[in-house]
Amino acid sequence: MTKPSxxxxxxxxxxxxxxxxxxxxxxxxxxxxxxxxxxxxxxxxGVSIQKTPLENATCAGKSVILCVxxxxxxxxxxxxxxxxxxxxxxxxxxxLELLHSIEADGYVRAMPNLxxxxxxxxxxxxxxxxxxxxxxxxxGSIGMTVWLESEKExxxxxxxxxxxxxxxxxxxxxxxxxxxxxxxKRSDAMSLMRGLFKGFGELIQTSHPAILKDGVMSPGGTTxxxxxxxEDAKVRHGCMEAIRCAHExxxxxS
Numbered sequence: 001m002t003k004p005s006x007x008x009x010x011x012x013x014x015x016x017x018x019x020x021x022x023x024x025x026x027x028x029x030x031x032x033x034x035x036x037x038x039x040x041x042x043x044x045x046g047v048s049i050q051k052t053p054l055e056n057a058t059c060a061g062k063s064v065i066l067c068v069x070x071x072x073x074x075x076x077x078x079x080x081x082x083x084x085x086x087x088x089x090x091x092x093x094x095x096l097e098l099l100h101s102i103e104a105d106g107y108v109r110a111m112p113n114l115x116x117x118x119x120x121x122x123x124x125x126x127x128x129x130x131x132x133x134x135x136x137x138x139x140g141s142i143g144m145t146v147w148l149e150s151e152k153e154x155x156x157x158x159x160x161x162x163x164x165x166x167x168x169x170x171x172x173x174x175x176x177x178x179x180x181x182x183x184x185k186r187s188d189a190m191s192l193m194r195g196l197f198k199g200f201g202e203l204i205q206t207s208h209p210a211i212l213k214d215g216v217m218s219p220g221g222t223t224x225x226x227x228x229x230x231e232d233a234k235v236r237h238g239c240m241e242a243i244r245c246a247h248e249x250x251x252x253x254s
Contacts, residue, residue, distance in 0.1 A: 003027040006138070007052075007059060009076060010067030011041040014090060017117035018065060021142030023047050031057045059084045063138070065110075066102075070094045070253060077101040086131055088138065092158055093253020095151060096127055106131045109154055111162040116142040122164075124148055124157035155254065159246035167242055172197060 003026050008015050011032040019028055019041075029050040032038050038051040060082025066089040068076055073094060084104035090112060091099075099107050108127030115121045121143035125135050132147055139145050148154050172193050179189040203212055217223045230236070 005029065005062070007031060007062045007064045008067055009054075009057070009064060009080070011037050012067060012069075013114070014112070014116075015065075015067035016041060016044055017114050017121075018067065018090070018112060018142060019045050019049075020117040021119045021121065022138075025141045029062075031059075054079050058082050061085050063134075064088065064104075066091060066099075073098065073101065086134060088135065092162065093155070093250045095254050108135045109151065110135065110139055111154060111158045112139060112142060113162055113165050115165065119143055122146075122161040124154050124161060126151055126154045151254070155250040156243070156247050158250050159243045163242075163246045167239065168197075 005028075006022060006026040007029040008019060009031045011030055011034075015030070019030070022028060023045060027050075028045075028047075029052055030038055030041055031052045031054055032041070033054045035051070035053065038053075042049050042051060054076070057079065058081045062082075062084060063086045064084050066073075066076070066087060068091070070091045070093060073091065080102055082103075084102060086106050086108070087099060087102055087104035088108045088110050089099050090110050092111065094109070096107050096109060099109070106128040108125055108131050110123055110125050112121040112123040116123075119142050121139070123139040123143060123145045125132075125139060125145055126148045127135070136145050136147060146157070148157060175196075176186070176189040176193050179192070180186050184192075200212075213227070217227060
């Protein structure tokens with residue numbers, strides 16, 4: 001069976017993460033400025049792709065995922081020839097209105113995260129409702145999706161699911177550092193942390209966080225002592241502030 005085709009404009013980390021998730025289901029074209037980087041992209045992806053220099057890109061009738069830096073949108077839009085069938089943008093803080101600088105039949109904003117490379121992204125979507133089913137199917141190839149009703153909601157979702165891997169990485173590293181400080185070997189701490197996150201990732205799919213917490217915290221126990229320390233350090237407040245600050249940044253970028 002012939003695979004459907006998808007074109008990615010950009011060859012950075014996010015483009016590669018998305019392509020890793022899509023490569024089994026789609027024939028991939030990658031459009032970029034630098035031929036050497038396109039070759040490196042293909043090698044990292046591990047499958048053959050169509051490599052197209054940006055100056056020669058013709059996107060008429062194609063489904064395109066835009067994976068460039070937001071600041072490069074104006075320059076990119078001047079170099080894309082033909083009317084795109086469906087334009088999917090993963091540019092943070094770049095509104096649907098700004099995306100209209102590229103001619104397309106329909107527009108969708110998408111915010112995946114780096115877990116796309118292992119097909120476990122949590123991708124937020126919004127845009128033209130006519131593309132909703134296609135967008136969910138496309139980004140469903142790299143994980144889970146949520147279709148949101150507005151760009152305001154997408155900016156909040158970006159602060160949570162888009163930026164979230166960085167927040168969880170900080171927590172994971174800090175927990176390991178704490179175990180090492182108490183005398184555990186770094187390698188053992190890392191193994192325990194990875195197992196913890198893998199198991200928790202499954203549990204949180206079907207349980208509310210408060211219920212999981214209450215299930216672990218016995219009266220006067222070790223978890224209660226550690227949880228109290230987290231509350232004293234205002235970790236809950238810090239997490240909420242991370243979402244607020246990231247959301248504010250997304251709005252300013254728009």
